[in-house]
Amino acid sequence: MRYPPTLLIIATKKLTAECCGYPISIFFIVVNEFCERFSYYGMRAVLVLYFRYFLLWDDDLATSIYHAFVALCYLTPILGAIIADSWLGKFKTIIYLSIVYAIGQVTMAISTIHDITDANRDGTPDNFTFHIALSMLGLILIALGTGGIKPCVAAFGGDQFQEHQSRQLNTFFSVFYLCINAGSLLSTLITPVLRVVFIAGSGMYVKTDPEGNIMWSVCKCIGFAIKNRFRHRSSSYPKREHWMDWANEKYDKLLIAQIKMVLKVLFLYIPLPMFWTLFDQKGSRWTLQATTMSGDFGAFILQPDQMQTVNPILILTLVPIMDRLIFPLIQKCGLNFSPLKRMTVGMLFAAMAFVSAALVQIEIDKTLPNFPSSSESQLKVVNTYSTTLNVTISPNEHLLIESFGVQLHTSKHTYSTISYVKSKPREGKNAIRRDFVLRHGEQWCEFSRKFGFGASYTFLIPSTVFSDDCESITEVEDMKPNSVHMALQIPQYFLITTGEVMFSVTGLQFSYSQAPKNMKSVLQAGWLCTNAVGNIIVLIVAELGKLPKQWAEYLLFASLLVAVSIIFSIMAYFYTYIDPAEIEAQVRKEQGLEPEEMEKETLEMEEKDEDQKNEQGVKQTKI
Numbered sequence: 001m002r003y004p005p006t007l008l009i010i011a012t013k014k015l016t017a018e019c020c021g022y023p024i025s026i027f028f029i030v031v032n033e034f035c036e037r038f039s040y041y042g043m044r045a046v047l048v049l050y051f052r053y054f055l056l057w058d059d060d061l062a063t064s065i066y067h068a069f070v071a072l073c074y075l076t077p078i079l080g081a082i083i084a085d086s087w088l089g090k091f092k093t094i095i096y097l098s099i100v101y102a103i104g105q106v107t108m109a110i111s112t113i114h115d116i117t118d119a120n121r122d123g124t125p126d127n128f129t130f131h132i133a134l135s136m137l138g139l140i141l142i143a144l145g146t147g148g149i150k151p152c153v154a155a156f157g158g159d160q161f162q163e164h165q166s167r168q169l170n171t172f173f174s175v176f177y178l179c180i181n182a183g184s185l186l187s188t189l190i191t192p193v194l195r196v197v198f199i200a201g202s203g204m205y206v207k208t209d210p211e212g213n214i215m216w217s218v219c220k221c222i223g224f225a226i227k228n229r230f231r232h233r234s235s236s237y238p239k240r241e242h243w244m245d246w247a248n249e250k251y252d253k254l255l256i257a258q259i260k261m262v263l264k265v266l267f268l269y270i271p272l273p274m275f276w277t278l279f280d281q282k283g284s285r286w287t288l289q290a291t292t293m294s295g296d297f298g299a300f301i302l303q304p305d306q307m308q309t310v311n312p313i314l315i316l317t318l319v320p321i322m323d324r325l326i327f328p329l330i331q332k333c334g335l336n337f338s339p340l341k342r343m344t345v346g347m348l349f350a351a352m353a354f355v356s357a358a359l360v361q362i363e364i365d366k367t368l369p370n371f372p373s374s375s376e377s378q379l380k381v382v383n384t385y386s387t388t389l390n391v392t393i394s395p396n397e398h399l400l401i402e403s404f405g406v407q408l409h410t411s412k413h414t415y416s417t418i419s420y421v422k423s424k425p426r427e428g429k430n431a432i433r434r435d436f437v438l439r440h441g442e443q444w445c446e447f448s449r450k451f452g453f454g455a456s457y458t459f460l461i462p463s464t465v466f467s468d469d470c471e472s473i474t475e476v477e478d479m480k481p482n483s484v485h486m487a488l489q490i491p492q493y494f495l496i497t498t499g500e501v502m503f504s505v506t507g508l509q510f511s512y513s514q515a516p517k518n519m520k521s522v523l524q525a526g527w528l529c530t531n532a533v534g535n536i537i538v539l540i541v542a543e544l545g546k547l548p549k550q551w552a553e554y555l556l557f558a559s560l561l562v563a564v565s566i567i568f569s570i571m572a573y574f575y576t577y578i579d580p581a582e583i584e585a586q587v588r589k590e591q592g593l594e595p596e597e598m599e600k601e602t603l604e605m606e607e608k609d610e611d612q613k614n615e616q617g618v619k620q621t622k623i
């Protein structure tokens with residue numbers, strides 16, 4: 001006996017308590033996400049500068065390791081999805097990997113204490129290998145924790161909604177994104193305390209059981225289809241509609257239909273990493289760019305790494321504006337701004353952001369001195385005489401260069417200078433911002449002057465300095481202060497964040513809506529993988545393409561993204577949106593389930609729903 005479709009789609013979810021049409025349990029999930037992102041972004045914001053100024057790596061190495069870490073964070077979701085779907089379920093996976101995550105943060109924090117190896121107390125670690133090893137271990141644990149839970153949290157959130165709450169489900173992803181960005185705005189300190197919120201909601205969640213090793217079944221099914229296709233490659237065998245249909249002989253039709261849906265979406269994802277390639281350079285190249293700019297906003301001084309907070313601030317304003325104003329307005333104008341179109345426009349915005357970054361870079365370059373390359377040295381000769389001196393450097397003369405001073409022996413004179421400058425001061429800061437006091441025994445004098453950000457000076461201090469109250473100090477400006485203001489980065493942040501709202505929030509919703517029920521976390525992991533690949537591309541392009549000018553690299557990335565967005569728009573044109581639940585029901589109907597199986601399934605669901613009703617006193621609804 002076949003069962004009518006209405007019976008086949010009896011609510012498969014535990015009924016949850018609602019507030020304003022939303023399941024109450026999602027409150028705990030979004031708060032948890034807020035805390036998790038809080039912790040992740042708090043650490044990530046300072047990471048590139050930690051590499052640069054604590055571990056003393058150069059810009060390129062710091063950028064590369066930063067992107068390798070971000071890539072790892074977005075690769076581990078595959079592992080998280082496997083653990084959740086085939087073993088622990090989403091809830092337990094989130095709990096256990098959060099513990100790994102917290103251990104990683106602690107390890108990372110310990111690695112930054114230079115006193116551990118600073119035996120001579122000179123402020124610099126004596127054993128860099130120790131700090132590097134500890135911080136790498138910390139970063140790996142963090143990547144495992146953050147990445148592992150990420151596909152589970154979004155999918156777990158989606159699982160809380162029932163069929164009649166599809167409108168709320170879409171809003172959930174926007175609110176979820178808002179929480180991500182609200183979290184990234186605040187400090188990491190109270191995160192461990194707040195994270196218990198997730199466990200507090202335990203009784204209210206819809207916890208779907210792991211459905212067996214779904215990833216493994218998918219791989220085996222795909223493998224079989226390929227092998228079977230190869231075995232029947234002769235033209236005497238009739239062609240099949242889809243290559244996955246070659247798995248029909250051995251695998252369930254429902255599984256094949258689900259794999260087809262997932263593969264269709266994954267294929268569409270192929271060009272997407274390029275967006276993240278540009279997007280994640282906010283934390284590396286753009287932060288390093290900010291170190292060569294002035295953060296003096298009058299009322300406050302903005303640090304280069306703090307500039308990244310512009311992104312979450314803009315998200316908090318742009319998500320509601322887009323959701324409540326722009327998208328409905330576009331719809332009212334009769335334009336079909338479908339999810340995939342939004343994502344394409346998002347990519348174009350990101351490309352424009354990089355054009356803006358290139359223009360800012362050109363302005364900065366005008367103000368930078370010519371630093372010597374790795375094969376060159378720079379000599380500075382300071383003339384302390386009141387008359388003009390001619391300096392002749394004979395190519396045959398001995399030239400002695402020391403690391404913190406330069407001695408120049410020429411055919412006529414020997415001069416000593418005190419400066420050795422080959423880059424802008426660290427983090428755009430000067431060692432001294434204002435006033436310094438000179439002391440010698442009982443004598444002292446104070447030199448008063450406001451120094452600009454990122455400037456470098458040489459002071460010539462004569463022995464008479466105490467008798468004229470520091471008046472005789474001569475100041476030589478080796479490097480001009482940063483004159484391009486950090487506010488000029490705001491347009492690029494605005495463009496990339498607008499792009500992000502269109503691309504990333506939509507992508508998150510799209511990945512959930514187009515995934516079959518048992519593969520929601522898998523597709524979330526696939527979506528997050530686009531981010532991982534994006535970061536790997538930064539490593540490759542930045543390493544291989546080593547362009548001499550930073551602005552040229554920005555333009556290269558912008559052009560690549562425009563090209564990729566054109567390819568994506570063509571692929572999107574041929575994509576047909578699906579309702580996975582409908583397709584699954586259709587396949588089930590075509591297959592026909594055994595009556596006993598069907599009855600058992602229905603009874604089990606009804607029993608569960610009844611329990612739930614008694615527990616929470618909520619009304620049972622059948623879809």
Ligand SMILES: NCC(=O)N[C@@H](CCC(N)=O)C(=O)O
Pocket residue numbers: 037177180181311312315500504527528531
């Ligand atoms: N503003 C950055 C942000 O919100 N990032 C999100 C999305 C990342 C992604 N690949 O989907 C985050 O979860 O951190």
